[in-house]
Amino acid sequence: MLLWFRNDLRLDDNPAFQAALNNNCTQAVFLATSEQWQQHDWAGIKVDFILRHLALLHQQLAEHGIRLDVIEVGNFKGQIDWLNQTAQQQPDLQIVANSEPELNEVQRDKAIINSQLNLTLFESDVIVKKGQILNQQGEMFKVFTPFKRQWLKYVLQNGFEWQASNMSSKSSESSTDNISSNHAPFNNDGSQLESLYQQYRQTVKFPLANSSKWPLADIYTRDILPAFLQGKMAQYADNRDIPSVKGTSGLSPYLAIGAISCRTVLQQILQYYPHILEQDKQAHFSWLNELIWREFYRHLIYHYPKLCRYQNFNDKYDNLAWSNSPELYSAWQQGKTGYPIIDAAMRQLSQTGWMHNRLRMIVASFLTKHCLVDWRHGERHFMRHLIDGDLAANNGGWQWSASTGCDAQPYFRIFNPVSQSKKFDPNGDFIRKYIPELADVPSKEIHFPHKYLAEKNQQDRYWSAIVDLKHAREQALDFYKV
Numbered sequence: 513m514l515l516w517f518r519n520d521l522r523l524d525d526n527p528a529f530q531a532a533l534n535n536n537c538t539q540a541v542f543l544a545t546s547e548q549w550q551q552h553d554w555a556g557i558k559v560d561f562i563l564r565h566l567a568l569l570h571q572q573l574a575e576h577g578i579r580l581d582v583i584e585v586g587n588f589k590g591q592i593d594w595l596n597q598t599a600q601q602q603p604d605l606q607i608v609a610n611s612e613p614e615l616n617e618v619q620r621d622k623a624i625i626n627s628q629l630n631l632t633l634f635e636s637d638v639i640v641k642k643g644q645i646l647n648q649q650g651e652m653f654k655v656f657t658p659f660k661r662q663w664l665k666y667v668l669q670n671g672f673e674w675q676a677s678n679m680s681s682k683s684s685e686s687s688t689d690n691i692s693s694n695h696a697p698f699n700n701d702g703s704q705l706e707s708l709y710q711q712y713r714q715t716v717k718f719p720l721a722n723s724s725k726w727p728l729a730d731i732y733t734r735d736i737l738p739a740f741l742q743g744k745m746a747q748y749a750d751n752r753d754i755p756s757v758k759g760t761s762g763l764s765p766y767l768a769i770g771a772i773s774c775r776t777v778l779q780q781i782l783q784y785y786p787h788i789l790e791q792d793k794q795a796h797f798s799w800l801n802e803l804i805w806r807e808f809y810r811h812l813i814y815h816y817p818k819l820c821r822y823q824n825f826n827d828k829y830d831n832l833a834w835s836n837s838p839e840l841y842s843a844w845q846q847g848k849t850g851y852p853i854i855d856a857a858m859r860q861l862s863q864t865g866w867m868h869n870r871l872r873m874i875v876a877s878f879l880t881k882h883c884l885v886d887w888r889h890g891e892r893h894f895m896r897h898l899i900d901g902d903l904a905a906n907n908g909g910w911q912w913s914a915s916t917g918c919d920a921q922p923y924f925r926i927f928n929p930v931s932q933s934k935k936f937d938p939n940g941d942f943i944r945k946y947i948p949e950l951a952d953v954p955s956k957e958i959h960f961p962h963k964y965l966a967e968k969n970q971q972d973r974y975w976s977a978i979v980d981l982k983h984a985r986e987q988a989l990d991f992y993k994v
Contacts, residue, residue, distance in 0.1 A: 514598065515540035515578065516609040518617075518770075520636060521565040522729065523572050525675050525773035527634035528608045533576060535606070540573055540580045542566055543594055546718040548587040552616075552903075553895035556721035557865035558768065561899055563716060565771045567708035568728050582712050588620040592627065599629055607631045610770075613642065613813055614903050615820035638807050639672050639775050642814035645807075652815035656919045659811075660792070660804050668789050674775045721865060723899060726762075729771035736762065737777070741784045749798035755857075755868040756941035761799065764900035765866070767806070774803060809908035812918055819907055822888050824916040828994060832916075835884040843978045844879050845893060847946075850977030852958060853933035854878050856946035863946070865899040870936055876913035877927035882984040884991055887914035915992065923992035926985050933959040949973050 515532035517540060523529050532540070549559060570580045585594050599605045611621065611633040624631050635641050645662050646652060653659035713720065727736070740761045744751070751759025766772035781788060781800060791797050813819045824830055843849050847858035857871035867875075872894070879890045891910040895901040911917025915925075937943055940958035944951045950958055950973070957964040965971050 513537040513539075513606045513608060514595075514602075516595075516607055517542045517566075517569065517580070518609055519612050520610040520770035521562065521569055522771050522773060523569070523576075524733075525636065525776045526610065527636050527673075527675060528610045528632075530675055531608045531632070531634070532578070537608075538578055540578050542569075542580065542582045543591045544582060544584045544716045544718075545587050545591060546584060546716055547590075548616075549718060551587075553892045553901075554718075555865060555895065555897050555899060555901050556719050557723045557897075557899045558765075558901050559716065559718045560720040561723040561726060561765060562769050563712040563720070564705075564709055564723060564728060565769060566712055567705045568730065570708050571704065582715055584715050584717055588616065591620065592624055595624060595629055596627060605630060608634070610634050610636045613637060613810055615813070615817040618817070636773060636775070637770065638810050639778055639803070640666055640807065642811050645811060652811060653808075654918055656805065656808050659808050660801070663804055663807060664789050664792065672775055672778065674773075674779050723865070725864070726765055726899065729766050732762075732766060733772060733776070733780075737772075737780060741780060745781075745784070745799050746796050749795040752798065753870040753936050755860075755871055756937060756939075756945070760869070764902075764905075768900040768902045774806065777803065805908075806905055809904040812908065813904045816918075819911075820903060822891070822907075825911055825918045826916050826920070829916045829992075832886075832991065832994065834886040836886055836889070837883065840883040840978055841879070841885050841889055843975070844875070844883060844885070844890075848975045848978075849878070850962070850975045851878070851929045851933075852940070852943045852947055852950060852961065852974075853929050853937060855975070856943045859946040861894070861897050865897055867894075867898070868942075870932075872909060873913055874927050874929055874932050876910055878929055880910075880914040881923075881926045881988040882929075882979050882981065884984075884988065887911060887916060924989060926988055928981060928985075930960045930981070947974075 513532055513535045515528060515537050517528075520526055520528065521542075546559075566580070566582055570582075573580050583594065585591050595607065607624075607630060609631065612618070621631065621633060640663055645659060645666060647658070647662075653662065744759055744761070748759060748761075751757045763772065763777065767774060767777075778800075785791070785796055788794075788797055788800055792801070812825075816825065819825060844854070844858065847855035847862070849855055849858075853871070854875050857867055857875050860871070861867045876887070876890055879885050880887050887910045891906055894906055894910070895903075898906070908917060912920045915921055915923040933940075933943070937959075939955045940950070940953070943958055950961060953961045953964060960977075961974060962971070962977065965973055
């Protein structure tokens with residue numbers, strides 16, 4: 513038997529791993545597809561995060577007598593070829609893996625099965641299996657709220673699958689306090705992990721970016737997640753939109769590569785809030801609501817695979833004539849729009865490989881509605897930089913902002929970046945962190961500092977505004993009337 517790891521880099525709640533363990537499997541493989549990753553716009557920091565977790569996985573599997581090989585095969589065809597060659601060398605080879613919902617991945621798995629390889633797939637990327645949450649017509653919900661209600665009802669009535677691995681691996685890093693102190697991928701006693709990581713860097717042919725400020729999943733689940741659930745989760749509804757406050761969980765990168773199971777997260781939530789599934793009006797439910805949004809978007813790409821081809825969910829907008837100004841798009845990418853909250857957010861993305869969720873909505877609205885740049889350009893830019901890049905969530909978020917998606921915001925809802933800045937960064941703390949050239953601008957002026965800088969004869973300190981908000985809003989309203 514061969515255990516094939518894909519987007520599920522964990523032992524905990526991993527049904528493919530459990531099947532392998534039950535059948536005395538001794539070999540596992542991760543088939544890297546650098547060419548495919550580049551075609552899918554994966555970020556270097558995400559791939560680096562994957563390699564670090566492969567090193568951890570190598571150690572954890574060794575404790576169960578399973579050897580993990582990491583092999584570069586280029587693309588999905590290379591994966592199929594490698595599996596066929598291995599099957600020729602090992603007659604009656606059984607392959608176990610966890611399914612992936614994206615269209616290209618689904619087509620690859622169908623091709624493998626059609627080639628007569630013995631591939632058994634399990635589903636572990638969602639809490640409720642895709643296809644189970646349907647409306648009275650037997651179709652996927654097109655509005656989130658009724659989906660959520662049915663999802664909660666389903667989980668309350670049926671529970672959810674979850675498997676603990678009972679693994680006893682030693683922690684890779686002894687403390688999260690050291691995570692951001694240097695740029696070594698591993699700290700303390702992680703010499704073997706470091707050696708494996710360096711080996712994988714040589715194996716995988718992909719331009720990497722440093723992910724070491726993010727601890728490995730074993731540290732996150734041991735220290736960070738419990739602390740969040742015990743403390744910050746209760747205040748999440750109040751703090752989630754304030755980018756200068758560390759009020760979010762930081763879970764998304766681990767879900768994006770499958771290093772932590774969403775079902776494990778729900779199981780942990782229920783330990784602290786046993787009745788949360790019946791408390792959707794309570795403040796602490798707000799964080800679980802975000803996990804259900806993740807479920808919604810993953811169920812959507814299962815039912816509507818066209819989303820994986822960058823098509824609008826709402827075909828009403830298929831003929832929109834986006835302006836796609838190269839100048840506006842470039843200014844947005846570089847954080848040179850002249851709107852501090854936009855520029856600070858884009859600098860956060862380029863410097864850290866992550867962006868606060870409220871800011872993702874603000875910058876997406878600005879690009880699509882104030883600049884009239886096709887959402888697909890912004891979606892790809894995010895994927896190329898985000899450590900938590902995930903097709904379903906990223907596509908869903910961008911189409912929500914652009915008003916082309918499923919249960920999207922109405923086209924006439926256009927975020928004003930100055931108003932949003934005043935509301936969610938009132939003192940300019942986040943702006944000052946990423947735009948130090950505005951550090952001494954008074955808080956009441958920092959959200960749109962151009963008049964203040966002009967009065968000080970310091971216009972050159974900051975970029976001019978690339979669009980006039982009032983005019984751009986009027987253009988957008990006309991643009992979307994189709």
